[in-house]
Amino acid sequence: MSAAKVGRYNPLLALNDLHYRRFAIGSLVSVLGMWMQKIGVAWLAWELSKSPFWLGLIAAADMLPSIFLSSFAGSLADAHDKIKVLRLAQSAAILQSVVLALLSWLGITSVEVLFGLTLVLGISSSLEQPARLSLIREIVPPDYLHAAVALNALSFNLARFVGPIIAGVMISEVNVGVTFAASAVAIAFFSYALAVIRVHKGIDRPPDHVRGAGTADGFRYVLGHKSLLATLGLMGMTGISVNGILQMLPAVSDALFARGIDGFVALMAASAFGSIVSGSITLSRPPSAPGALGIALAALCATVGLAALALTPSFHLALVAIFCMSFANMYAGIAGQALLQLESEPGKLGRVMGVYSMIIRGGPAVGSFLIGTAATFVGMIIPVIAVAALAACYCGFIAFVFRRPHT
Numbered sequence: 085m086s087a088a089k090v091g092r093y094n095p096l097l098a099l100n101d102l103h104y105r106r107f108a109i110g111s112l113v114s115v116l117g118m119w120m121q122k123i124g125v126a127w128l129a130w131e132l133s134k135s136p137f138w139l140g141l142i143a144a145a146d147m148l149p150s151i152f153l154s155s156f157a158g159s160l161a162d163a164h165d166k167i168k169v170l171r172l173a174q175s176a177a178i179l180q181s182v183v184l185a186l187l188s189w190l191g192i193t194s195v196e197v198l199f200g201l202t203l204v205l206g207i208s209s210s211l212e213q214p215a216r217l218s219l220i221r222e223i224v225p226p227d228y229l230h231a232a233v234a235l236n237a238l239s240f241n242l243a244r245f246v247g248p249i250i251a252g253v254m255i256s257e258v259n260v261g262v263t264f265a266a267s268a269v270a271i272a273f274f275s276y277a278l279a280v281i282r283v284h285k286g287i288d289r290p291p292d293h294v295r296g297a298g299t300a301d302g303f304r305y306v307l308g309h310k311s312l313l314a315t316l317g318l319m320g321m322t323g324i325s326v327n328g329i330l331q332m333l334p335a336v337s338d339a340l341f342a343r344g345i346d347g348f349v350a351l352m353a354a355s356a357f358g359s360i361v362s363g364s365i366t367l368s369r370p371p372s373a374p375g376a377l378g379i380a381l382a383a384l385c386a387t388v389g390l391a392a393l394a395l396t397p398s399f400h401l402a403l404v405a406i407f408c409m410s411f412a413n414m415y416a417g418i419a420g421q422a423l424l425q426l427e428s429e430p431g432k433l434g435r436v437m438g439v440y441s442m443i444i445r446g447g448p449a450v451g452s453f454l455i456g457t458a459a460t461f462v463g464m465i466i467p468v469i470a471v472a473a474l475a476a477c478y479c480g481f482i483a484f485v486f487r488r489p490h491t
Contacts, residue, residue: 098232103281104224108232110277111216112239114174117270118209119247120254121181122146122331124263125202127255127348128188130334132195136464140456142195143331145203147449150210150442158214158302158438162431166215166222167278173212174275180204181268188261210445217421217437221430222283236425238363238418248330249356252349302435305428312427312436314376314482315420318383320443325475326386326413327444328451329393329468330355335456339464341399354403358410366418377486379419384479385412387472394468 099105129142160169184201187193217236224232251263306312329336333355337347389409396402421440428436451471458467 096231096235098224098228098235101224101228101232103283104220104228104232106277106281107219107223108235108239110274111236112243113270114274115240115243116247116250117181117267117273118177119243120251120263120270121184121205121267123248123251123352124255124260124267125184125198126331127251127334127345128193128260129195129198130338131260132193132198136332136335136339136456136459138195138199138456139332139335140453140459142199142202143452143456144449145199146206146209147445147447148453149203149206150213150445150449153207153210154214154442154445155302155435155438157211157441158218158435160211161215161218161434161438166219166434167281167283169215170212170219171275171278173208173215174271177205177208177212178268178271178275180208181264181271185261185264185268188259188264206445210441213441213445214434214438217425217441218434219283220425221433223281235367236421238367240417240421242359242363242414246356246360248352249349252345252352256345256349302432302439305432306436306439309427311376311486312424314486315379315423316439316443318376318379318416318479318482319420319440320447321475321478322383322386322413322416323444323447324451324454325471326390326409327448328455328471329390331448331452332455332459332464335459336393336464339459340394341402343399347399350399350403351406354407355410358407359414362411362414363418366415375419375486376423377483379416379423380479380483380486382412382416382419384476384483386410386416387476387479389413391469391472391476394465394472 099108125142125146126139129139133139157169180201184193184198187197187201217240220232220236250266254260254263254266306316333351334348337343337345337351341347343350386409389405389412392405393402393409396405424436424440425433455464455467455471458470
């Protein structure tokens with residue numbers, strides 16, 4: 085990018101396009117709603133069971149389907165109309181949210197029913213996420229693409245942290261059922277926005293024979309692309325460790341600090357604040373090609389913050405630790421998604437986003453399940469430190485491999 089263009093850089097430029105603006109607003113509202121539901125489910129699971137095992141198992145029910153379905157969903161997104169794929173998946177998510185809200189208000193929810201309904205949401209989310217992430221290149225004209233990628237990555241990652249804050253306040257001040265009802269409204273809003281979006285014909289549309297390729301082709305493509313493979317690996321390790329513990333914050337608040345729902349809301353607020361500050365700084369800077377080295381270093385800092393969160397005896401220091409963890413994790417998330425969007429071939433983007441979705445959703449599921457299961461026997465601290473150390477080792481290895489630009 086030239087110096088003149090850098091001087092004129094405006095990250096909101098992509099919003100000049102009507103259809104991207106509809107997509108961006110609708111997507112942000114929808115993802116906020118989805119994360120509100122996740123936190124409502126996590127808190128309800130903890131209230132019903134008081135068991136780290138059940139908390140981890142229900143988090144896994146939400147995210148594990150992505151391991152089996154996201155690659156197929158990525159191929160589906162490349163081969164079919166992404167908007168239709170999105171709206172079909174969202175119809176199931178809306179119905180699931182309405183049922184969960186009604187059961188919560190009637191007081192007849194059990195942890196087993198919660199597990200089953202969460203599994204439905206996990207399947208729906210696994211099918212829609214690759215289409216959502218790759219649709220941007222069919223909406224935005226080429227001149228706006230870089231700004232749109234930055235905004236999309238920022239809004240997607242911010243919603244993962246702001247949504248839980250809204251849910252925490254709703255749970256604390258009203259009841260958990262209202263978070264599920266709000267989630268249904270948010271998803272329905274995005275479904276309406278999709279109905280009035282039009283794609284730019286001919287932009288980034290792969291040939292028919294490319295769109296018809298199978299899911300295995302996406303894995304082959306990623307395995308043959310060094311920076312994509314490294315970045316997806318980093319997303320997987322931070323998913324297991326950093327994002328895994330974010331699914332366990334009700335247990336962290338109660339088991340480590342005896343703070344209950346108020347501590348849970350405070351931890352989520354500190355996490356959200358770290359993410360917002362990081363995202364705002366990232367978005368305000370002129371776009372540059374993201375690199376695996378920077379992503380690895382940011383991910384390494386996030387794992388150090390996770391270890392500090394587990395080891396500190398002070399709740400106030402824990403708030404500082406989770407702020408730092410989320411600050412670094414947000415940068416890694418934005419830079420990682422931008423790298424995948426910009427370095428993937430258009431005809432392979434849906435499948436790359438399918439692999440990404442499998443990792444970004446499956447990683448926290450695996451992490452929360454492992455942490456929750458181990459915590460049942462040895463407490464929270466040891467498993468959290470273990471996953472943080474494992475992730476830090478991988479991040480350090482990737483930073484070493486990409487330490488020189490020409491490698």
